[in-house]
Amino acid sequence: MRAAHAETTPRPFPSRRGLLGVLLTSVAALCAFAPPEEPPGKTPVLALTRPDGTPLTPLALVGRDVFGRAGCYHCHAVDSDGFLRGPAGEGEARWAGPSLQGVGGRYLDRWHVVHLMGPQAVSPGSVMPTFAHLASTTLPPTAAARVVALQGEQKLPKALSEAEAARALAAEGKALVRRVVAEGGEAPRADSELVALVAWLQQQTLAQEAAPTTPLPAAPKAFDAAIRRDSKALAARGRELFQQTCTACHGADGKGGVGPSLVDSMWRYGGTPSAVFRSIADGHPARGMPGLGASLPTDDLRALTAYVAVTLRLGK
Numbered sequence: 012m013r014a015a016h017a018e019t020t021p022r023p024f025p026s027r028r029g030l031l032g033v034l035l036t037s038v039a040a041l042c043a044f045a046p047p048e049e050p051p052g053k054t055p056v057l058a059l060t061r062p063d064g065t066p067l068t069p070l071a072l073v074g075r076d077v078f079g080r081a082g083c084y085h086c087h088a089v090d091s092d093g094f095l096r097g098p099a100g101e102g103e104a105r106w107a108g109p110s111l112q113g114v115g116g117r118y119l120d121r122w123h124v125v126h127l128m129g130p131q132a133v134s135p136g137s138v139m140p141t142f143a144h145l146a147s148t149t150l151p152p153t154a155a156a157r158v159v160a161l162q163g164e165q166k167l168p169k170a171l172s173e174a175e176a177a178r179a180l181a182a183e184g185k186a187l188v189r190r191v192v193a194e195g196g197e198a199p200r201a202d203s204e205l206v207a208l209v210a211w212l213q214q215q216t217l218a219q220e221a222a223p224t225t226p227l228p229a230a231p232k233a234f235d236a237a238i239r240r241d242s243k244a245l246a247a248r249g250r251e252l253f254q255q256t257c258t259a260c261h262g263a264d265g266k267g268g269v270g271p272s273l274v275d276s277m278w279r280y281g282g283t284p285s286a287v288f289r290s291i292a293d294g295h296p297a298r299g300m301p302g303l304g305a306s307l308p309t310d311d312l313r314a315l316t317a318y319v320a321v322t323l324r325l326g327k
């Protein structure tokens with residue numbers, strides 16, 4: 012049988028004010044979905060490194076505790092080695108949430124903040140409860156000492172003192188908040204549990220990022236001309252796909268949401284059909300946009316390209 016969290020050893024998390032509230036929220040959420048035959052899992056012992064073996068940063072170490080305290084593992088599977096579990100067959104149905112393996116870098120920091128505050132804002136119909144209380148819960152006063160203790164277990168060549176750990180936590184939190192603001196989001200508290208949790212989530216990267224596989228237009232000028240020529244014929248299919256796949260992030264009319272506006276003529280990666288094709292096919296995974304090249308046939312990629320680069324942009 013595949014190892015599941017039920018077989019892992021519980022780890023006591025430092026108690027603090029607010030723990031009761033967190034528990035009540037999680038328990039309320041659990042009652043809503045837990046199948047009666049599956050008792051809630053024990054707290055898993057999460058890995059102290061990223062999947063590629065590099066050590067978690069101080070803020071991510073603290074965020075790792077938040078993941079345990081908040082009860083995220085009741086819905087998101089963790090393997091017996093302490094890493095988030097990938098797609099697995101057996102017993103998968105018991106997990107109310109998807110695999111979070113490799114979730115790091117898949118979304119913007121801002122996306123995680125918005126999602127944790129209210130999952131339905133970016134994932135309509137999601138059954139994941141809100142974790143907005145983490146935004147107003149500051150890190151426990153023991154956080155810096157906890158980092159020093161965990162760094163001892165990480166066996167770093169140079170361990171931090173408690174004062175250095177406190178400074179590292181503050182600096183990392185502020186840097187993350189600056190990224191959220193640069194991405195157009197509202198600034199969360201830099202010393203909140205929410206920010207630490209996002210730091211941890213963003214370090215759950217895969218050991219090896221998959222290389223882009225989509226064949227890109229070989230002759231961009233000819234491709235651009237063909238897309239412009241065929242845009243009317245492709246628009247209906249393109250619109251349909253756009254509404255299915257893109258509006259959650261780019262807004263119903265492409266005016267922007269978690270992802271940027273696609274109708275303001277401000278292109279980061281280029282607005283020609285071939286550049287837009289490349290954005291759609293390969294995505295910008297490090298900044299929160301998944302690539303669709305592996306999951307959609309080329310005809311659908313062309314239809315989306317025509318819709319975004321020609322029809323939508325010209326408002327036709």
Ligand code: HEC
Nearest residue numbers: 040081082083086107108109114130134137138139140142
């Ligand atoms: C009641 C079950 C439940 C709990 C508890 C829960 N989640 Fe989720 N989570 C879901 C579901 C369902 C989804 C898929 C829909 C969505 O994106 O909201 C999801 C999606 C996610 C995603 C996006 C995954 C992806 O690849 O799109 C992240 C990240 C995430 N959860 C993190 C967390 C964290 C962190 C916690 C704890 C603070 C948590 N979840 C607690 C059910 C849950």
Ligand code: HEC
Nearest residue numbers: 256257260270271277278279280281287290295298299300
């Ligand atoms: C999960 C959220 C998400 C989804 C779904 C998504 N995008 Fe994006 N998209 C983003 C983000 C975030 C960026 C900004 C990436 C960056 O700046 O590096 C982006 C960037 C882009 C760009 C580049 C814009 C530029 O300025 O050059 C294009 C084009 C684009 N998306 C089109 C699409 C299309 C078409 C779809 C649907 C097939 C889609 N996106 C689905 C989040 C998303």
